[in-house]
Structures are given as C-alpha cells and as structure tokens.
Amino acid sequence: MIETLGLFALGIISGIFSGIMPGIGGLVMMVLSLPILMECDPANILIFYITLVSVDQFFSGVTAITLALPGSAMSVPTMIEGHHMFRNNQGATAIMFSAVGSWFASVFAVLLIICLLPLLNNVYGVWNTIIQSTLFAIATIGICTVSRNNVFFNFVLFFSGLFLAKVGWNEEQGDLLYTFGFTILETGIPVLSVLTGLFVVPMLATAYMKNKQAINFQRLNLGGYIQTVKDMRKHTSTLVRSSFLGSIGGFVPGMSYAFSSMFAYSVERWIRVTNKQYKPGDVKCLIASESANNAGAFTQMVPLLFLGIPITASEALIYNILESRGLPVDIEWFKSTFTQVVFFFLISATIGMFLAGKYVNFLRVLNKLKVEYVYLGIILVCIALNYVVGAQQYNAVNQLMVTLLLIPIGLLFIKRDTTPLIFGFVLSEPLVDGFYRLYQLYI
Amino acid sequence: MKKLVALTVAAMAMFTSVAMAEDKINVVKYSRAGGLTDRMNENIAAALGDNFGEFIQVKGCAAAKKVIESSSTPTVAAWQTEYLVKDGKCSVDENLFQGSLASAPYYICHMADNAQAADVNFFKNGDIKVALWDSAFWSVPQTDFIQSVNPKAKVITYKSKPFKTALPSGEVDYKMSTIPKDGEACVAVLGETGEGIPSGKSFGTDSNFAELGYMYSIVGTAEVQKTVHSSDAWANRKDTKYQTQVKSYAETLSFLNEIQSKMAK
Numbered sequence: 001m002i003e004t005l006g007l008f009a010l011g012i013i014s015g016i017f018s019g020i021m022p023g024i025g026g027l028v029m030m031v032l033s034l035p036i037l038m039e040c041d042p043a044n045i046l047i048f049y050i051t052l053v054s055v056d057q058f059f060s061g062v063t064a065i066t067l068a069l070p071g072s073a074m075s076v077p078t079m080i081e082g083h084h085m086f087r088n089n090q091g092a093t094a095i096m097f098s099a100v101g102s103w104f105a106s107v108f109a110v111l112l113i114i115c116l117l118p119l120l121n122n123v124y125g126v127w128n129t130i131i132q133s134t135l136f137a138i139a140t141i142g143i144c145t146v147s148r149n150n151v152f153f154n155f156v157l158f159f160s161g162l163f164l165a166k167v168g169w170n171e172e173q174g175d176l177l178y179t180f181g182f183t184i185l186e187t188g189i190p191v192l193s194v195l196t197g198l199f200v201v202p203m204l205a206t207a208y209m210k211n212k213q214a215i216n217f218q219r220l221n222l223g224g225y226i227q228t229v230k231d232m233r234k235h236t237s238t239l240v241r242s243s244f245l246g247s248i249g250g251f252v253p254g255m256s257y258a259f260s261s262m263f264a265y266s267v268e269r270w271i272r273v274t275n276k277q278y279k280p281g282d283v284k285c286l287i288a289s290e291s292a293n294n295a296g297a298f299t300q301m302v303p304l305l306f307l308g309i310p311i312t313a314s315e316a317l318i319y320n321i322l323e324s325r326g327l328p329v330d331i332e333w334f335k336s337t338f339t340q341v342v343f344f345f346l347i348s349a350t351i352g353m354f355l356a357g358k359y360v361n362f363l364r365v366l367n368k369l370k371v372e373y374v375y376l377g378i379i380l381v382c383i384a385l386n387y388v389v390g391a392q393q394y395n396a397v398n399q400l401m402v403t404l405l406l407i408p409i410g411l412l413f414i415k416r417d418t419t420p421l422i423f424g425f426v427l428s429e430p431l432v433d434g435f436y437r438l439y440q441l442y443i
Numbered sequence: 444m445k446k447l448v449a450l451t452v453a454a455m456a457m458f459t460s461v462a463m464a465e466d467k468i469n470v471v472k473y474s475r476a477g478g479l480t481d482r483m484n485e486n487i488a489a490a491l492g493d494n495f496g497e498f499i500q501v502k503g504c505a506a507a508k509k510v511i512e513s514s515s516t517p518t519v520a521a522w523q524t525e526y527l528v529k530d531g532k533c534s535v536d537e538n539l540f541q542g543s544l545a546s547a548p549y550y551i552c553h554m555a556d557n558a559q560a561a562d563v564n565f566f567k568n569g570d571i572k573v574a575l576w577d578s579a580f581w582s583v584p585q586t587d588f589i590q591s592v593n594p595k596a597k598v599i600t601y602k603s604k605p606f607k608t609a610l611p612s613g614e615v616d617y618k619m620s621t622i623p624k625d626g627e628a629c630v631a632v633l634g635e636t637g638e639g640i641p642s643g644k645s646f647g648t649d650s651n652f653a654e655l656g657y658m659y660s661i662v663g664t665a666e667v668q669k670t671v672h673s674s675d676a677w678a679n680r681k682d683t684k685y686q687t688q689v690k691s692y693a694e695t696l697s698f699l700n701e702i703q704s705k706m707a708k
Contacts, residue, residue, distance in 0.1 A: 030477075031476045031477060034476065034477060122611070123611075124608045124611035124612045124613075125611065125612065125613050127608070127612065128612035128613065128614045129605070129612065129614055130614075132605075169503050169504075169505060169532070171578075172576075172577045172578050172579060172602070173579045174525055174526070174528070174531060174532075174533075174578070174579055174580055175531070175532065175579075176505075176532055186503065186505055186506075187502045187503050187506070253604035253605045253607060253608050254602070254603070254604030254605065303607075303608065307608075307611055307626070308624055308625050308626065309607045309608055309611070309624070310607065311604055311607060311608065312604070313475070316477075316478075317476075317477040320477050320478065320479075320482070321477065323682055323684075324482055324681055324682045325681055330625040331625050331626055393502050394472075394473070394500040394501045394502040394506075395501075395502040398502075429602060430602075430605070433577070433601075433602045433605065434605075436600075437599060437600070437601065437605075440597070440598075440599045440600065441572065441599055441614055
C-alpha cells in the first residue's frame, strides 16, 4: 500500500514536471524513473504511468495557454486558441474550460470503456488500417482546409512536415535518408526542434506584433470552477463529440492521445469555420483539443489492459520492464489491474484539475512583466530544453544546432500559420505507413 | 635500500592499477533506453563484471560505430546483425567483429481463436496474408520462406507499433515475429525450440531461410564473447527469449550476403 501511494505521488510529481517542461514527455519521465520501477510491484508501475499521463495533460494545457510553451506536438492546438485567449484577457476562461473539459472527458472515457467492456477483446477487429487511415486523412484534410493560409500553401506546409520527419537514420531501411551528406542530420530532426523553430518562434513573433501589452495572469478560485461547470452546458455537444473522438484517437498505435487532440481539434475547427463562427481564440476549439487528449490518455491503456498490446513507447517500456524481470505479461494479469487503473486515473484527473489552478496562481509572479521579456525567456527556455532533451537521447549538440538552424527559417513564417507543417511532421509515419499498407493489403 | 624497494613496489602498484584501469571495457549504448538492444548492452555490461568500465551513450548505430572505431580504451556493443552488411552506415571491419551474441527464431503465429489459420493446410495453400515488421533487410528472407511454402501468400509490412495490432485487426492471417504474445498460437517456428511447433524445415521447402532468427552480434575492440557467454550474469539473465548463439564472422557474412543477393534481385 505504501509503495502504491508512493508511486502515485511520484506519478503526480512526474506528471507536473513533464507537463510544464516542453519535450520532457511521459516516456522521458518513465526512463528517468526506470531504476525505481524495476523494483516495484507490476501493478504499481501501471498506476505510476496512468497518474503521470493524466496529470501531464492538465499542466501541459495550462503551460501552452499561458506561456505558449508546447509540452509536445499535441499542445499545438491548445497554444493556438488558448494563448490567443490569454493575451486578450480571457486567460482564466481558457484555463477553466480547458481544465474542467479535460476532467469531464476523463470521466467520459472511463464510462465509455466500461460500457464497451464486453466488446473490448475485439476492439482491433474494427479498428483496422482502413479505419485508421481514414481518420488520418480526415485530420489532414481538416487542418489543411481550415488553417489561416490558403489551402494550397497549407498542403505545401503539410507535405514539408512529412518530408522533414523522414530525414535521418531510418531503422527499417537501415540507411540514412535525405541527409545530403550533413552529419548533423544523421540523427534526424527532433520534434522539439521543429516545434521550437517552426511553430513557437513564428507564433510568438506574430503574437507580439499584434499585442504588446504586459503579461496578465488572472487569479483562479473555487468559484471559477463551479461557474465553469455551469457554463460548460453551452458547450455540451463540443465536449461530448471531442471526448468521443479523443477516445477513438487513443487507440492509434504509436500516436494515441497526441492524435486525439489533433483529430478532435481539426474536426471542431472545421465545423466552426464551415458555420462561419470561427475566430482565433475559439473556446470550443480549445475545449475540443484539451478534452480529447485526456480521453485518449485513458483509452490508450485499453489495448495493453485487454489485449496485452503496448501501443505507445511508454507502454512498450512497461512491457519490457515486466519481461526483463521475468514477470507474467499475460492478458489476464493486465485485465486484473483495470479497476485500480480506473480508480487512480480518476483520482489523478481530479487532483490535476485543481493543482493546475494552483499552478496558474503561482505564475502570477510574472504579472506585469513586459511581454517581450516573457517571450524571449520562453524562446530561450525552449532552446535550453532542446539541449537537455537532446542530452537525454545522447544527441544534445546536434539537437541544439538543428533548433538554432530552424529558428531563422521559422521567422520567415511570421503571420503565417505553420500548424499544417507540425501536423504533417507528427502524422508522417502513421499516415504514409497506413496508406502504403492499404496498397499492400488491397491492391 | 628499503625505501628504494618500497618506492619500486609503489611505482609498480601504481603502474599495475593504471594498466588494470585501462583493461576496463566500456559498453556503448546507442538505442532507446529499456528497448531490446539496450537490454542486450546491459547484459554485456553485467557479464563483464569487474572488467566493466562505463557506459558510453550516443544516439544511433552510426555514432556508436564512430565511438568504437576511435576509442583508445577497449569498447564493445551489442550489434544488430543486419548492421554488419558491407558498406552500410553501421557496418564494421572484420577485426571489430567479436562474435555472435544471441538470437531468437522467428515464429509464424495467428490469433488463438482463429480456427482457419490454425489449419496448417490453410497456411500452405490458402490465400493468406502475413504481417512482417517493416525491415528492408529481414523482410527479404522472411518473404522468401513464406512464399516458398505458399506461393499465394501476400506479405504486408508494418512499422513497429501497428505491427503489434496487426493480428487482432483481422486484416492479416499470420504474423511473423520472434516473440509470440499471449493469445496467439503458432503454426511454424524457423528453428528447433522443442515446443512442439512445426519447424521451418518440416515444411520441406527449398528456401535457404527455413532456419531464421533475429540476431545480435558483439562488435568492438575487446574479445569478450567467451567471457559474456560463460558468465553467471549471462546464464542468470531473466529475459531468456534470446538464446546464446555462436557463429563465426564468415558464417555471419555468408548469411548476410545471401540475403543481400536476394535483395538485389
């Protein structure tokens, strides 16, 4: 019991840290915690992971909204809508809707899975390459038709993202691709470098040119949460739709809740644009992306718990830990942990929702700071984190240099929306692989 | 005189300790922490015991190769055998090949509740689809064996993560991998495992790859293969799916060349 509570607490701390620090995702925290996890009860490893992932979602959302720091590629939609709201003195609204929506989505995902329990053993019977590729195509077309640039330029950006993701050593081909003889590119272009250079920098530059007011964090309190719960009724359809889409996205092997966020956001923004209701800083789009990733964070566990299949790198690491310790990794054991996983997921989601508010209140120390200092600080933090994250993967200098090289390129995109490029970069492998597999299967 | 002897002994001790420190063997880690290759490197380090120096951590096999080739201290690494293919970015000279390390045979498996796939005649004669891990290198001998048994077989390549869900999706009948999962049953194993599963050779094919497994070698500047294989740490490792393998450089290269010639076709 003490070990369980200890790992639960460690999961919360790790989730806070990975949520706040860009590039330090769940996998990095899992690797850092490996020496501890190697000695723990196997069920507690799952509790640690689900707690980490759940809390991470709340803190990465707040960090993306207030500081425009993307914890990962899935925070991109949150940054686009949330930071715009924050800079227009709607920060409290953005954070509250994001946090409360995320909590509702967590509960929705749990209830959905409980309702589907009898069918879960055969979830991948319907969740095959055709369905997955269709969803990738919807997300692609969605984001390329609704982003601020013209459609042609969006597709150019998207395909540029696909291409950039292919650069470097390709394990499957056993060869270097598109490095053009540059040693620096041999280890590939890291996602955090792309986010920093081609998304954060142009977005902050654009935001600064539009609004030079000092940073202003509004205080959050319990009354705000209660009011937001009441106000959430106006967004019920968005919340339910996004929680459902996010739950589906969680099943995508290799992407899981990162795709949940992109998928739900693309669909919601497409609906808003089609209805001529979309404006930058759209609260419905924010709710969509933030609620979807929390729903996906839970449903990503389903393949592991009900089929014994790890679909993310972190889950594969859990699987490896169990295997390397000679512990049973059979489906019955995984299923037996379901109740515990649900319990700790819901508890951690509730704690995450309230701790995120405390975090925002803490950030009020930055109030009245000149926005240029804050944005410059954010860019410097991103650059430093590229070094730190690169060091985790034994690639510090390369990653730092790639980031610094991408920043001037990013500055060429001021006043442009580089979201399609980021989506292309992140979706590159599953999209290309999925369509090639369709060709192999049916043609 | 006593002082002279003491000084000489001290100097010799210092020299010996320096020499011993130099004898320590470093291990290069170059892959994702916790992954199979990473664990193989940890197994080597554990097997070296007191002779283990430190882990040198770099990203990717190309960087690891540079470390091994340039290091002045003895340095070794577990090497995915396909990296040894001549002229590859991660291939190393023969003098750096320290022997094979471990291998696990490929299994051809289906969902345990798939009665049609469980029928070996369906495997041999049906319009089957087989999922393979998307490796430009390994998919060649795998395809060669499968299509020598059943020329109508279609192979589908999957990246690592979707590969795991290929069988449950129902879009393929079989999956070829080294580690069958719970809930799967196997119609063939390309080796002799004593598990009662038909071996690749029992299908009587003319394929040269009826015995095939994923392999790790040891490369580096220290002869450690025997030390590793004979150590208690290696014998007592918990993850034993990969069994000890002893193959010479010539045997390994001949195997790689055979695959390469198939790839060229």
